[in-house]
Amino acid sequence: MFHSVINWFRRHPDLSVALIFAVLACALMSPFLLAPDAIMWPRSGLGSDLITYNWTSAQYIRQSLTNSGSFPLWWDTTMSGMPLAGNPAVRVFYPPILLSILLPISLFWGFAWVNTLSFWIAGIGMYVLARRTMPVGRCAAFIAALIFMLTPRISANIVGDMGYTAGLCWTPLTFACIRAAIDKRSLQWAILGGLCCGFLFTLNFVNFLYLGLFVAAYGLLQVYTLRHTPRKLLKLTGVGAFMLVVMAGAAAFMLFPLLTFLPYQSRQAFNLADANYLALPLPFLTEVLFPGPFKFPEWTFYAGLLPITFMMFSFRSPARREFWWWVGVLLFSVIFALGTATPLYGLVVQIVPGFSLMRVPSRMLMFAVMAIAALSALGIDVLLKNRRAISKNWVVLAVMLTLASVTGRYVMRRPEELDWLLGLFAGFSIIAASIALVLNPRQIKPILAICVVVELLPLAASYMRTASFEEIFATPPIANQIIEDDLNGDIFRIFSLRRELPDHLLTLNRLQSVDGLNSFQFTHYADLMREASGCPLEEVTAAIPACASPEVRADAYLLMQPVPELLGLLNVRYVLSSFELEDLPSSLHQIAQDGEYRLYLNDAELPRAFLANTGDLNAGRFAILQSPDVIPAAINQVGYGSFDLTVDAPESMTLVISETWAPGWQATIDGQAASIERVSDTLLGIELAEGTHHVQVNFSPSAFTIGVIVTLSTLILASVTLLYIRASQKQNAG
Incomplete structure (x- = not known):
């Protein structure tokens, strides 16, 4: 039996590799796979987008499916509403994430399986990239895949936004398919590359743009190579x-x-200073030798001591074009990640389309890690094909690298943390691998692979920890009064100055807020909230209002002077703050206090829907607030991105609904389609004639409906074409 299994593995080496990657991915995620209710949480202590984005949007969709039986395209709990459809910051339409939402399982357990799949895809993608596009053997490709799969860059991000990280993991496979299509001028690979690009676009728009830059550079290189063969050049273009x-x-x-x-x-208003946010600080270049103690995902690019050693031997690789390509990718990525510390970043942002919409240049470091893995593959191939390439001096170098790495980890360690001891695993691995390469035993290939796993697997696991539901979802007791009002069926919003009620607590308690944390922001709403919150900052941050984020100033929240009337226009009833507000207008007064938390009641609150004189609307925001003609509208039902109202207009007036305007809102009046106007540049407005009307409003963008049809048609046609090509290849081979 044992020999049969071994023989099967030998006959199917690629399937064996895929199985090993699956086992490693499950081992890495085992603390979460074995505890369905455990929450993946970063040990950095910086919070997690897994909760802010992934769980919140997924739970909201589950609530909608349970309560209304419909899949929502609008997310109404944050920022007075924002789209789910077409929102690159929300990855709920990625099939594995969508499946975890639809299945009757714990969301956190479903997320753990999604992340397990992402680790596996990272390994498979890097293996295919090295095996199919680089002149290296199977062992070199396998070890390169292990390096990429277990890199802290992935594990540090995977406990954050799992959709974003899934995009990181899809990047090598996407680039492998695109390169194969370019190199072989193959229709089959072009289809696979296009499909992978589609996945990457929906998961990680930043990585999609960055990859597009490298694909363009590689394509131009290939065009230069084929410049004397017009037929091949034409086929490549096609x-x-x-x-x-x-x-x-x-x-x-x-x-x-x-x-x-x-x-x-x-983001249209980004300047270079905004875009430079979280650029890699120069001192963090020490990540080449040892991982930083803060475990901050954006600045993590340590790939291991062994990969650095393997990479050194890539200089001897006969594949010179491949070597220089990946050296170029590595250097460009690191220099770009430094942001405005060098002229390169500003030049690229100004020249390359789409880059002006991006910030956090350190996200380019993912390609640096991929380049290190690729160069390691070239170096390993040199070592395995030329056993005399390494001498005893490398053992001495291994010891020196170990001492430098362990010393750096110890000096930079955080108090009461023992993670610096993981440097001993790295030291053992690099010394053991160096000795094995000098002695050249028969089992050198599995020894090298095991050494890589011993170094990187414990390190990858050190970026994650389990957290309990009670730890993450503890709601401030002072919010009980707000929750009680909501249970009574009242419709209102909250404003938390420092996000004292973050998005996951809002969704858990089915509350709605005007503030929020999301990079997908409409300018008109951000401007209104800047005015309503009294925030003087003009910069663009991840939070609305900008003062709720420490990105510009750590104490920016102290600058806010809430304007009750404008908050009232947004249906804000309560203002929650963790510090005392001074010089308050009479319409905003404190009604409760619990420790540092203070709850204020806004007497200037307007209803979620009301009738106003059209002339007042044209006169500006404050004219609406001061108008005596504002009449509350009766809301029959508020859905997940929909409103059903019965409105009695004493004269021709405008129905105002306090929800963020965006392309895709549709309305009917007494069953007839009606147009929706922008009120105060931000809210929904519908003109009504005198009389009683039944008004229905819902967010249903036709662009999304058409897009779904096009996507399904593309997937069907691509599948049929691939099956036809495969059948033709088999027929020709036969």
Whole structure:
């Protein structure tokens, strides 16, 4: 039996590799797979987008499916509402995440399996990239895949936004398919590359743009190579165009609505200083030798001591073009990640389309890690093919690297943390691998692979910990009065100055707020909230209002002077603050205090829907507030992105609904389609004639509907074409 299993593995080496990756991924995620209710939490102590974005949006969808039986396209708990459809910051339409939402299982357990799949895809993708596009053997490709799969760059991010990290993990496979399509000028690979690009676009728009830059550079290199063969050049152009069509079709459900939102996005106002946010500080270049103690995902790019050693031997690789390509990727990525510390970043942002919409240049470091893994593959191939490439001096170098790494970890350690001892694992691995390479035993290949796992697996696990539901979802007791009002069926919003009630607590208690933390922001809403919160900052941050974020100033929240009337226009009844507000107007007064938390009641609150004189609307925001003609509208039902109202208009007036305007809102009056106007540049407005009317409003962007049809059609056509190509290849081979 044992020999049969061994023989099967030998006959199916690629399937064996895939199985090993699956086992390692499950081992790494085992604390969460074995405890369905355990929450993945970063040991950095910086919080997690897994809760802010992933759980919150997924739980909201579950609530909608349970309560209304419909899949929501609008998210109404944060920022007075924002789209789910076409929102690149929300990855709920990624099939594994969507499946975890629809299945009757714990969301956190479903997320653990999604992350397990992401680790596996990272390994498979890097293996395919090295095996199919680089002149290296199976062992070198396998070890390169282990390096990439177990890199702290992935494990540090995977306990954050799992959709974003899934995009990181798809990157090598996407690049492998694109390179194969370019190198072989293959229709089959072009389809696969287009489909992978579609996945990457919906998961990680930043990585999609960054990868596009490298694909363009590689394509130009190939064009230069084929400049004297017009037929091949024409075929390459056709393959590239076809791949773009498949990509656009596969991502159409996200791309089409996103294109309608982009003109209204706050990122259009980015300047270079905004975009430079979280650039890699120069001192963090020490991550080459040892991981930083803060475990901050954006600045993590340590790939291990063994990979650095393997990479040194890539200088001897006969594949010179491959070597220089990956050296170029590595250098460009690291220099770009430094942001405005060098001229390169500003130049690229100004020249390359789309880059002006991006910030956090350190996210380019993912390609640096991928380049280290690729160069390691070239170096390992040199070592395995030339056993005399290494001498006893490398053992001495290994010891020196170990001492430098362990010393750096110890000096930079955080108090009461023993993570610096993981440097001993790295030291053991690099010394053991060096000795094995000098002695050259028969089992050198598995020894090298085991050494990589021993170094990187414990390190990858050290970026994650389990957290309990009670730890993460503890609601401030002072919020009980707010929750009680909500249970009574009242419709209102909250404003938390420092996000004292973050998005996951809002969703858990089915509350709604005007503030929020999301990079997908409409300029008109951000401007209104800047005015309503009294925030003087003009910069764009991840929070609304900008003063709720420490990105510009750590004490920016102290600058806010809430304007009750404008908050009232947004249906704000309560203001929650963890510090005392001074010089308050009479319409905003404190009603409760619990420790540092203070709850204020806004007497200037307007209803969620009301009738106003059209002339007052045209006169500006304060004219609405001061108008005596504001009449509350009767709301029959508020859904998940929908309103059903019965409105009695004494004269021709405008129905105002306090919800963020965005392309995609649709309305009917007495069953007839009606247009929706922007009120105060931000809210929904519908003109009504005198009389009683039944008004229905819902968010249903036609761009999303068309996009879904195009995406499904693309997937069907791509599948049929691939099956046909495969059948033709078998027939020709036969």
